[in-house]
Amino acid sequence: DTGVSQNPRHKITKRGQNVTFRCDPISEHNRLYWYRQTLGQGPEFLTYFQNEAQLEKSRLLSDRFSAERPKGSFSTLEIQRTEQGDSAMYLCASSPMGTSGANVLTFGAGSRLTVL
Amino acid sequence: GQQVMQIPQYQHVQEGEDFTTYCNSSTTLSNIQWYKQRPGGHPVFLIQLVKSGEVKKQKRLTFQFGEAKKNSSLHITATQTTDVGTYFCAAPDNYGQNFVFGPGTRLSVLP
Secondary structure: OOOOEEEOOEEEEOOOOOEEEEEEOOOOOOEEEEEEEOOOOOOEEEEEEEOOEEEEEOOOOOOOEEEEOOOOOOEEEEEOOOOHHHOEEEEEEEEOOOOOOOOOOEEOOOEEEEEO | OOOEEEEOOEEEEEOOOOEEEEEEEOOOOOOEEEEEEOOOOOOEEEEEEOOOOOEEEEOOEEEEEOOOOOEEEEEEOOOOHHHOEEEEEEEEOOOOOOEEEOOOEEEEEEO
């Protein structure tokens, strides 16, 4: 297993276009998270899956954002009608379903989005 | 919602000096985690603290969880240039399902 894989690593798009990012988590990890990180800030939670169920969505996730994890394995994050404010690093992380307080996040290298 | 604050925001030290970053919450935490992000990299898990007053060491790094489980600290003894990066604390949100990250402390080490 090579860890959490994300692609594309970089995406440059024009405002108004749609973009999709893919995350392949560590195979035995049930939980998958999407975070967004802008320069100089900590990761901000976007959404979280346990297997294929999307259990929580941040208020940051407007209706232009949608995430799926159709078979409980890989996940996609789609941003429709991109805006310049969407420019950020989109980080995916996965964790095993542990006992209370035991979840450790393993992050991917991220997908950097630039909206022109 | 759950928030964690970190101070300082930046710290510049001379190689060999010590460094400490602090993480604070207004609510009692079930656990706290620390991550390190190298420049241009992604966050990497360092440690998790669960018990009140817990102290854990990793070589030159010492992590502490406060007695009231509302604060935590990371102390690096005799910094090296390899310690450069941003250190984040992260705590479970109010539902315990995901993690809220602090704003981080960026450490620069001058050789």
